[in-house]
Amino acid sequence: CFCQVTGDLDDCACDVETIDDFNNNQLFPKLQTLLESDYFRFYKVNLNKPCPFWTAGSHCGSRHCAVQPCSPSEVPEGIRDSAHNKYSAEVNEQLDECERAEHLGAVDVSLSAETREALLDWSKHDDEAERFCVVDDEESPDSQYVDLLLNPERFTGYKGPGAWQIWNSIYEENCFKPYTVRRPLFPDTFQSSSGSEARSFYSWLEGQCVEKRAFYRLISGLHASINIHLSARYLLDDSWFQKKWGHNVSEFMQRFDSELTAGEGPKRLRNLYFLYLIELRALAKVLPFFQQPSLKLYTGRPEEDGKHKELLLDILQLARSFPLHFDETSLFAGNEKEAAKLKEDVRLAFLNISRIMDCVECFKCRVWGKLQTQGLGTALKILFSERQIEALPTSSAQRPRFQLSRQEIVSLLNAFGRISTSVRELQNFRSLLAEER
Ligand code: FAD
Numbered sequence: 001c002f003c004q005v006t007g008d009l010d011d012c013a014c015d016v017e018t019i020d021d022f023n024n025n026q027l028f029p030k031l032q033t034l035l036e037s038d039y040f041r042f043y044k045v046n047l048n049k050p051c052p053f054w055t056a057g058s059h060c061g062s063r064h065c066a067v068q069p070c071s072p073s074e075v076p077e078g079i080r081d082s083a084h085n086k087y088s089a090e091v092n093e094q095l096d097e098c099e100r101a102e103h104l105g106a107v108d109v110s111l112s113a114e115t116r117e118a119l120l121d122w123s124k125h126d127d128e129a130e131r132f133c134v135v136d137d138e139e140s141p142d143s144q145y146v147d148l149l150l151n152p153e154r155f156t157g158y159k160g161p162g163a164w165q166i167w168n169s170i171y172e173e174n175c176f177k178p179y180t181v182r183r184p185l186f187p188d189t190f191q192s193s194s195g196s197e198a199r200s201f202y203s204w205l206e207g208q209c210v211e212k213r214a215f216y217r218l219i220s221g222l223h224a225s226i227n228i229h230l231s232a233r234y235l236l237d238d239s240w241f242q243k244k245w246g247h248n249v250s251e252f253m254q255r256f257d258s259e260l261t262a263g264e265g266p267k268r269l270r271n272l273y274f275l276y277l278i279e280l281r282a283l284a285k286v287l288p289f290f291q292q293p294s295l296k297l298y299t300g301r302p303e304e305d306g307k308h309k310e311l312l313l314d315i316l317q318l319a320r321s322f323p324l325h326f327d328e329t330s331l332f333a334g335n336e337k338e339a340a341k342l343k344e345d346v347r348l349a350f351l352n353i354s355r356i357m358d359c360v361e362c363f364k365c366r367v368w369g370k371l372q373t374q375g376l377g378t379a380l381k382i383l384f385s386e387r388q389i390e391a392l393p394t395s396s397a398q399r400p401r402f403q404l405s406r407q408e409i410v411s412l413l414n415a416f417g418r419i420s421t422s423v424r425e426l427q428n429f430r431s432l433l434a435e436e437r
Contacts, residue, residue, distance in 0.1 A: 018324055019273055023423045030315050035417045037308045039297040041149050042075050043410055045367055048142040051359035053169070064156040064235065065362035069144035078300025079145075079406070131351070131381060146367055148414060153226070154233030154245060158362035166360055170219055170353055214274075215346055219353070221275030222372060224268040225422040226365075227255050232425040247425075249432050272422055275376075279416045282379035283319040286412075288392055289402060290316060297409075312413075343384060350377055368418070375415020378408040 034040060047067065072080065234248035256265035289295065290313060297309050354373045360366040382389070388402035404412070 015324060016273060019276060020423065020427060022322055023276070023420055024427055027315065027318055028420050028424050030311065030318070031413070031417050031420055034308065034311050034315060035414060036149065037297075037304070037311075038076050038079065038299045038301075039305070039308055039406075040410055040413055041147055042070065042079055042145045043148055043367070043371055043414065044143050044145050044407060045370055046140055046143040047363055047366060049358040052355050053359060054165075062157045062362065064154075065158060065364045067146055067151050067363040067367055070147050074147065075145045076299040076301070078298050081300075131347075131377065148367075148371075151364060151367060152233065153229050153364070153368040153418065155230040155235050155248075156362050156364050157235075158360075158365050162361045163365075166356060167223060169356055169359075171216075214278075215349065217271045217274045218278060218376060220268055221271035221273075221419075222376065224256075224272040225275070225372075225419055226368070228252070228272070228422040228425050228429075229418070231255065232428065247428060247432055249429065249436065252429050253433075269426070272419065276419050276423055278383070279376065279379045279412075279419055280319050280322060282382040282412070283316055283416060284322065285386060285389060286382045286404075287313070287316040287320055288389055289404065292392065292400075346380075350380065371411050372415045372418055374407065374411035375413075375418075378404065378412040379415070381408075382412075 047069075231248050231252040233245050234251055235243065236246050236248065237244035254260055256269055258266050261268075290309070295309075297305050297312065299305055350373075354370070354377060357366060357369045357373055360369050385402050388400075392400050392402060
């Protein structure tokens with residue numbers, strides 16, 4: 001049993017050493033190179049969307065929260081041209097053809113009956129129903145490209161009630177939890193909203209079905225990853241003549257040491273590994289989609305684009321070769337009706353979480369929060385589209401039933417890049433702690 005989410009919450013006997021070795025020595029270096037490419041470094045995001053749930057406080061005034069959007073000339077034309085980037089160029093042409101045909105109420109009679117049927121069938125396909133997260137309207141004038149390399153995820157100083165409110169609502173309202181959190185936030189005990197019975201959060205969680213436990217662990221893993229990043233790229237010196245960023249071991253220990261967190265820290269790190277395995281599994285599964293010759297990582301520079309597609313395929317093959325993959329078949333595996341209902345519950349809860357990201361007051365945190373929830377949402381979409389991915393057409397005349405937009409591709413790889421970096425950072429912290437002793 002390797003990291004299956006059946007049984008007790010802590011049955012995840014993750015073989016941490018195997019993951020560390022695979023990630024740190026093989027996958028991480030390749031992924032870093034890929035994420036430095038133009039295709040992956042520019043992420044389009046709308047930072048001006050209002051918070052849909054509460055009146056958010058004024059935007060965080062910390063200069064470390066500021067984000068510098070790109071001027072149009074900084075972004076390659078091929079990326080800015082959305083006609084190339086919704087889907088691959090070839091599929092777009094077919095889509096246009098189909099939309100035209102639909103508009104005119106007719107289809108091209110020169111096409112075979114099978115192709116016509118496939119085109120019309122695809123035109124009915126609704127992306128929204130498949131999505132696990134809200135995507136920003138790329139055509140909105142408020143959406144801007146951000147260069148992720150120039151705006152790295154690191155310590156920003158965002159903390160206190162604003163940040164807690166975000167984490168609290170994510171856990172409280174979206175983890176299917178029937179208990180309200182007692183003050184102070186996130187204690188180990190929860191009080192039933194219907195009575196005075198207090199019980200351990202973990203004993204409550206263990207009584208939940210596999211999917212709900214898995215969902216909680218994904219969110220907790222994401223939370224752990226963000227807090228590892230801010231500890232690894234901490235502002236160590238903020239004097240007027242220099243800025244020094246680096247590892248802050250005591251910050252890390254306060255968040256993850258077993259004694260300092262009453263045993264919670266190690267569980268949170270295990271959740272990070274759980275998240276790693278889920279996203280790695282999605283990468284392994286999506287390989288056939290990227291193997292389609294018509295799928296291009298289009299920036300308008302064919303030589304570079306070809307090289308980066310090769311590197312991406314190499315990474316996905318590597319993900320496939322990982323020997324201890326998470327087995328997601330146990331998820332949504334019960335009675336068909338119940339499974340579909342649960343899957344929809346998870347999808348809607350995840351959509352909600354992606355909306356909460358518009359309430360994050362620190363812009364830098366908001367960019368990375370949106371990117372990582374979108375990336376995880378894309379990973380879930382992949383995991384639950386196995387049949388559609390397997391049925392990808394071999395001929396370009398047929399319309400595929402599974403698609404990823406550039407935004408989804410960029411967020412998927414960058415989100416996994418964050419988790420992979422966190423796993424790598426854990427090794428750095430271990431070495432620093434060993435030196436201190
Ligand atoms: P918090 O991390 O705010 O956690 C609140 C409570 O949740 C803790 O007291 C604990 O009981 C519980 N908890 C903590 N970790 C976990 C876990 N892994 N699983 C389950 N429960 C947990 N700060 C930056 O400096 N840089 C960033 O890029 C950044 N990005 C952020 C993105 C988002 C979306 C959010 C909501 C916050 C971000 N922050 C960032 C803020 C950061 O995550 C913390 O909220 C902040 O540092 C305050 O930390 P804290 O010690 O008060 O506990």
